[in-house]
Amino acid sequence: MSRRDERHHRAAPARAFSLVEVVVAILVLSALLAASINTVVASAAMQRHTADRARARVLALDLLNEARGHPYDDPTQGSGNGPGADEVTGTRALFDDVDDFNGWSASPPQRTDGSVIPGFEGWTRACTVEYVSLADPNTAVGSDSGVKRITVTVHRGKQPMATAVALRTRGLDKHLD
Numbered sequence: 177m178s179r180r181d182e183r184h185h186r187a188a189p190a191r192a193f194s195l196v197e198v199v200v201a202i203l204v205l206s207a208l209l210a211a212s213i214n215t216v217v218a219s220a221a222m223q224r225h226t227a228d229r230a231r232a233r234v235l236a237l238d239l240l241n242e243a244r245g246h247p248y249d250d251p252t253q254g255s256g257n258g259p260g261a262d263e264v265t266g267t268r269a270l271f272d273d274v275d276d277f278n279g280w281s282a283s284p285p286q287r288t289d290g291s292v293i294p295g296f297e298g299w300t301r302a303c304t305v306e307y308v309s310l311a312d313p314n315t316a317v318g319s320d321s322g323v324k325r326i327t328v329t330v331h332r333g334k335q336p337m338a339t340a341v342a343l344r345t346r347g348l349d350k351h352l353d
Contacts, residue, residue: 232330232337235285235293235301240328240340242268242288243277243303248324248346250275274324274344278305285330300331305344313343322346 193201250273267290271277281302285293308325309315316325323345330338 228332229337231296232299232332233340235296235299236328236330236338236340239277239285239301239303240326240342243274243305243326243328244342244344246271246274246276248344249273274326275305277303277326279303298333299337301328302331303328308343 252272267286268277268280268288269290281300283298283300284296285299285301287293304327305324306316306327307319307321308323309317310321310323313323313325323343326342326344328340329336
């Protein structure tokens with residue numbers, strides 16, 4: 177064998193990928209990329225939903241704490257359940273006892289002075305106050321038992337996002353006096 181033939185034989189070109197192998201590799205990479213994108217999108221949606229639930233919880237607790245901070249009975253009208261005639265037409269700033277919050281709702285959620293809380297368009301915050309049994313606070317009763325259950329719910333559209341519940345007792349007012 178001549179030198180020329182020997183050089184040519186040693187420097188044979190490397191085997192190239194066939195078109196089928198390239199197509200299969202592209203298909204595999206495409207499937208992996210699609211799965212990765214779906215995972216990222218699902219993760220982002222879950223993070224947004226978790227953040228919305230946290231924001232809803234803050235809204236619920238804010239109103240719940242506001243209601244709990246009010247006296248059990250109306251200072252001027254005594255016991256009852258619901259806002260008085262003079263409290264219905266204004267903002268929550270007029271509420272002077274816990275049961276004034278019964279039936280209150282706002283969409284979008286509002287501050288005590290009635291101003292809208294920005295960033296919550298399409299959200300609703302609502303409150304109910306009801307008499308409950310002293311022996312079983314999960315049981316609503318029709319007359320004053322000395323215990324009121326305050327329930328605040330927050331919805332985004334029709335989707336419930338958070339609920340916060342607390343009890344308010346007449347005994348607490350006597351303790352604070």
